[in-house]
Amino acid sequence: MRDFSGKTICSVLAVLLLALCLPGVAKAELPVVKFIATGGTIAMKIDPVKKAPVPAISGEDLVATVPEISKVARIEVLNLSNVPSDYMDPERWISLQKAATEALARPEVAGVIVSHGTDTLEETAYFLDLTVKSDKPIVLIGAQRNASESDFDGPRNLLNAARICVCPDARSKGSMICLNNQINAAREATKTHTSDVETFKSGDYGFLGVADHDRVIFYREPLRRQYIELSQTTLPDVEIVPMYGGADGKMVKAAVAAGAKGIVIQALGWGNVNIPMYEAVKDLPSKGIPVVITSRVPNGRVLPNYGFIGGGKTLKDTGAIFADNLSPQKARILLMLALQKTSKAEDIQKLFDK
Numbered sequence: 001m002r003d004f005s006g007k008t009i010c011s012v013l014a015v016l017l018l019a020l021c022l023p024g025v026a027k028a029e030l031p032v033v034k035f036i037a038t039g040g041t042i043a044m045k046i047d048p049v050k051k052a053p054v055p056a057i058s059g060e061d062l063v064a065t066v067p068e069i070s071k072v073a074r075i076e077v078l079n080l081s082n083v084p085s086d087y088m089d090p091e092r093w094i095s096l097q098k099a100a101t102e103a104l105a106r107p108e109v110a111g112v113i114v115s116h117g118t119d120t121l122e123e124t125a126y127f128l129d130l131t132v133k134s135d136k137p138i139v140l141i142g143a144q145r146n147a148s149e150s151d152f153d154g155p156r157n158l159l160n161a162a163r164i165c166v167c168p169d170a171r172s173k174g175s176m177i178c179l180n181n182q183i184n185a186a187r188e189a190t191k192t193h194t195s196d197v198e199t200f201k202s203g204d205y206g207f208l209g210v211a212d213h214d215r216v217i218f219y220r221e222p223l224r225r226q227y228i229e230l231s232q233t234t235l236p237d238v239e240i241v242p243m244y245g246g247a248d249g250k251m252v253k254a255a256v257a258a259g260a261k262g263i264v265i266q267a268l269g270w271g272n273v274n275i276p277m278y279e280a281v282k283d284l285p286s287k288g289i290p291v292v293i294t295s296r297v298p299n300g301r302v303l304p305n306y307g308f309i310g311g312g313k314t315l316k317d318t319g320a321i322f323a324d325n326l327s328p329q330k331a332r333i334l335l336m337l338a339l340q341k342t343s344k345a346e347d348i349q350k351l352f353d354k
Contacts, residue, residue, distance in 0.1 A: 012013045031110035033073040033165045033187035034057055034103035038096065039082040040117025042154040055082040055148040065155040072162045073110065082283045085117025087315060090235040097230060101296045104134040111137040111165030118142040118191055118199060125186035129175035130337060131230045140177050144197045155196050160211035167216040174225050176208060183208045187224035190327060203299045207309025228337045236261035236339040240328045243273045246254045260337045262290045266328040271295055271302030271312040278310035285319030288343050292321045292329040292335050294299040301325045323352050
């Protein structure tokens, strides 16, 4: 065995320390995080002519606002689009799913960040949670204040998303939403305030964790997750029809006449409608058009409880599907994906029960 002198050991240590300090050496050892920019307020500035926020900055521009992110990960930017999230649709979801899947398949990629407008962010998050098969995290971020405002919240959300992506505890938690340091599960999160930076909440279930100042901490895991293969390049048309005092069912009939392959009813309470709405939907399941019952109440499950005409029990007897505690917009996504393979109520109900 060779005998190393104290002088030799000091020389080796000096070389190692020098290597760690060299530009690019330590950085090369950092994991890669793919940043897919799609637009939203986080990519907007005040237009001097319109005097209002409009799409204005790229993913690279946003990364440049957070120089400290280079100490967390090597960020690769893909500018997939730059649109308000009000413009997001199934076609854009499918493109985003493909880009995220391709990125996560690379061994060196620790996770994916998606910047997105907050208006439909919860829908995109749930779509990705259902259709991307990977243990690596997808973290969706947005901003409630645009880049022209002095307290622009986009940079903080981007930095926290990168920290979450490289956190080992973030694996197997699917798609998550992170704004204002708070981490929400895709299935449960919803926007609760039009302008407050603490807008995303998870109702009765609470946050998954927090991106705190010193570290990322998770307190629970999302157990109700499932994977549905994206087998078509376009998704079946599904419409959401709200129930309200005096609803007459005309919108259901119009949706069916326009070619809807499924209907989601935003019902009341435990999942109840009036007689005109009941009459509009009662024959649809037998005609191969699934009807999914949700509620406009933000918390709790829908259940076939009441027996009056239009009550949940009578809707269930027609073959309607009950959406558990999914919001109407998320129930629509799950129904669209289910309809790729089946329109049988019993098969679709199993997906909603998972």
